[in-house]
Amino acid sequence: MKHLVSVSDLSREAAIAILDTSLEMSEVNDRDIKKLPTLRGKTVVNLFFEDSTRTRISFEVAAKRLSADVINFAAKGSSVSKGESLKDTAQTLEAIGADAVVIRHHASGAAHMLANSGWVKGSVINAGDGTHEHPTQALLDAFTLRSAIHADARGKGLDGVAVAIVGDIAHSRVARSNLVLLKKLGAKVYLVGPPTLLPSALISQADGYSYSLDDAIATFKLDAVMMLRVQLERMTAGFFPSEREYARIWGLNADRLALLGSNTFVMHPGPMNRGLEIDAAAADSKNSLVLKQVANGVSVRMAVLYHLLSGGENE
Amino acid sequence: MSEFTLVNATLADGSVANIGVTDGVIKFIGDQKIGEQIDAKGLVALPGFVDLHTHLREPGFEQSETVLSGSRAAALGGFTAVHAMANTMPVADTAGVVEQIKSLGDEAGLVQVQPIGAVTVGLGGERLAELGAMANSRAKVTIFSDDGKCVSDPLLMRRALAYVKSFDGVIAQHAQEPRLTENSQMHEGNVSAELGLAGWPSVAEESIIARDVLLAEATGSRLHICHLSTAGSVEIIRWAKQRGIKVTAEVTPHHLLLTDELARTYNPVYKVNPPLRTDADVKALREALVDGTIDIVATDHAPHPVESKECEWSAAAFGMLGLETAASVAQLVLIDSGASNWQRFSEVMSVNPAAISRLESQGQKLEVGNVANIAVINPRTTRVISGGGASKSSNQPFEGIELPGTVIHTIYRGTFSVRDSKLAK
Structure with a gap:
């Protein structure tokens, strides 16, 4: 599994595997030292075109607990408001060397577009696209x-x-x-x-x-x-x-x-x-x-990052 | 002027004959030969195609298309006349602008460029543009449309319909009730619900058409409905024609072939207004084109620059190319399907659109004495569509699809604009 754009991309087995990994991650989250070295050296970008402090923080904590480097990119503009286009933003992130892009966007299909455009080589995780999926x-x-x-x-x-x-x-x-x-x-x-x-x-x-x-x-x-x-x-x-x-x-x-x-x-x-x-x-x-x-959000997002980025059992 | 003969061409009625052209006029249809002899064995010769709905984008949006580039695409598609839609910048709402567009078309010299005038000032939907001045200008505008926008105010629509009677004009309505389609992105149905894209319900088109055919009846005026897209719209037009209302209707090639399922790709090349609809709608539109409820195929050729399509669906522009693929789609729907014949093809591609526009030297049967506007096609070839062709834009909705037929020659006023599928100039 390369991207998580839609739950339709998941088989029942793949979904249960993520839930099971989430269970292991939740045990990590109950420890005193809530950190795993799994994604050391990987870069995760939180690309948020829409304000959502809760979801952004949840992803940020999840990535950090897996020892990934996290960049938060709050992109206000869109091609509608004559700001930077999604394509330009994506290519900027690609140049930075993002291993995963967590995208929240007000337009339905934005995550799908990013995953299928060839603009980025890394994994795309849909953190909510318009009225489509989360x-x-x-x-x-x-x-x-x-x-x-x-x-x-x-x-x-x-x-x-x-x-x-x-x-x-x-x-x-x-x-x-x-x-x-x-x-x-x-x-x-x-x-x-x-x-x-x-x-x-x-x-x-x-x-x-x-x-x-x-x-x-x-x-x-x-x-x-x-x-x-x-x-x-x-x-x-x-x-x-x-x-x-x-x-x-x-x-x-x-x-x-x-x-x-x-x-x-x-x-x-x-x-x-x-x-x-x-x-x-x-x-x-x-x-x-x-x-x-809310608490489980972190565990589940750790599991998703783990499955997409660490070459886990679903590769 | 050149003198030539298309030898052994197949005509719309299936007969085979030589077509002789001298001084821009058809000299004979028979077995004689004059001038240069051009083998047309196995090729179908038809009256040059007439597009009633073309966005040439000039003036104002020359990065998308110009009158010249659009004329090239039209000629390559077998067209000898196109109607330039009014949504330019400045809007074609005065005699000056429509005359400028006509001049640009004459200068390009590849097809007849007939401007369409705006119904309302600046397409604003508030007060009538100077329709009479445009009709009486050198451009001799007969069709008026706010296309891209609906003339949604019923009083304004009534006045416009009544007013154009004085010069036998016609109002071409883009039927879209604006309140029912706020922020709309695609056909409202199963696919839009799954994709989370705001829907454009069929009723938004049908309710305007229902209103406007009644207004056309009340005023006794000519009404043309642009790009019919739903099965329900077909029913309303059928009813109106049975009542004797002077209404004509067009369908685009893309609405005859493509459906809303394509939106699942979130590729904005499939974003168009009115939107691609369902299989059932496509079926109804095809039947209506065959049985005469729909009068013409019109392209709604709508070029857009790359950046307007290489973005999120909701940020993308509406519209797709169509000039170089229209004849192929019409052939697929009318001929290759077995549903109809070349005479009907010729009606919907040439005869009827020219008649709606009252163009005198276009859409005439290939008969002695008529101006030689001729499209010659090879119906037995197929090609996989790729790229935008001669258009300045590349928003090609038929990318990767195999379509039948190739335009071999286009003859505009007795001169080749396209010969052996290549532009003559």
């Missing part, structure tokens, strides 16, 4: 859920696990990557949200859907609910009438948390809009995996 987020979500469900998770998938992804499916790269990866791992995936934000093409790939969170809770016997962040720009674009109405129908509040029962996990890719798609009662409940998701 594969490391899906891997860390799968990892977190797998660890929560199985005491000894090694080698296992998510067979038969029922997960609802709730919210703005249409514009969510997290939802797209999770839909494909969770299904690949054997989970049943249900999509829930207002009809304006549920594209029929994605519904047809899911195991079911609902326009009502209450109906979904009553129908699908969920093992986990994954709440998506409501982006500010959707609120003014007429996808739903108001924040209040959204919270009332699709928000995960204390009442719905009770209906879900004590065996259903609550997930959120962050950052949360508390009071909108998720209430404090749900976010901070004992079933919430939100903080584990």
Whole structure:
């Protein structure tokens, strides 16, 4: 495996291998000295065209714990705003000698373009491209859920696990990557949200859907609910009438948390809009995996870097 | 003036004859011979092709194309006339600009360059450009279009349709409801949902066409719909024609052959407006071209410089080349498919577009006394498309695809603009 652009690039076996490596990395992260020499002498560039401190820091820590040299490149411009083009930026990084480029970009397909353009020789890791994919987020979500469900998770998938992804499916790269990866791992995936934000093409790939969170809770016997962040720009674009109405129908509040029962996990890719798609009662409940998701992000990204750069067992 | 005979050429009706040309005019169709004798055995001779939708980019965007480079590409594609779209810089919205474009075309001298005038000032969609002045200019503009942008204001569209009646003009509408297509990147459907690219729904085209055929009926005016791309649009045009509404419609070669699946490559060469649609749409468009619902093939030849295509999809420009491949795609769809014949090919490539534009010396049948605008093609060859040809740009959507047919000669007003598939000048 050279690049990680889309979770579609991963077979079930390759995905499980990454999750298993993540497990080993998480053990490293529990040590006093959280560092491995694996990627010594390698250069990882975090190329961020979009602000995302959380994802950038997670990748940065992951690379540093593997002893790679890390360069953070915040590229504000794009060919739209008459700044430096993606091609020029990529060729600059190539000249510097990057072994891996972690790219976050506002344009869907930017990571695909970088990986297939011939502009860079190193590995390309998609850290979120527009409304397309966010594969490391899906891997860390799968990892977190797998660890929560199985005491000894090694080698296992998510067979038969029922997960609802709730919210703005249409514009969510997290939802797209999770839909494909969770299904690949054997989970049943249900999509829930207002009809304006549920594209029929994605519904047809899911195991079911609902326009009502209450109906979904009553129908699908969920093992986990994954709440998506409501982006500010959707609120003014007429996808739903108001924040209040959204919270009332699709928000995960204390009442719905009770209906879900004590065996259903609550997930959120962050950052949360508390009071909108998720209430404090749900976010901070004992079933919430939100903080584990953040912690596991580092382990999973270490595993991805390891698999792509160290000539690991999947070469 | 030269004098020559195309010997043993096959005509659109399948008959074989010699075509004699003297002083720019067809002298005979028969078995005589005059002047230089040029073997045309096995070659099909048709009225020179007429493109109703060409972006020549001059003035203003000469890094993409010029009237000269576009004329070259057109001649190599078998065209003897092209219609230069109005979205230049400055916009072709005054008599001065359209006359300049016509002059550049005359100077190039390879094809007839017929300017299209903008409907609204600066393509701004707010007030009518001086349509009458352009019609009465030396360029004799008959087609008006804000192509690239839709005349979306219904009142303005109604006024434009009514106004051009006084000089038998036609409004060529780029049918795209702007609010339904904000930020749109590709056809809205399964592929766009998977790729996370903002969708351009079919209804955004169909709703404008439905409105405009009703406005054309109400005003009794001539309406032309640019680059039809959806099965639903075909249904609306079919209905409108049955009602006797004076509407004509075009389809581009790329919408007859390519689909939205190509967007999976994220290669912006496949980014075009209206977008590539689905197999079902392609099928409906092909049927409509055969049965007469769609009147013409028009290229929407849209050259762009490398930097406008070598970037992220959402940052890339819309549009693709088409002049040198149009006849091949039309042959594939009409002839090689077995669906139709050379007479229909000639209608959609020459006769009908010339009639819509009221061009007098173009799109005429190859008959004695007519101006010798002739395309001679070899339908039995194939070629794998590569690069942008004579265009200054290289946004070639058919790259790597094998297409049938080769343009051997193009004769413009009795003179070879292309001979043996090479530019004469």
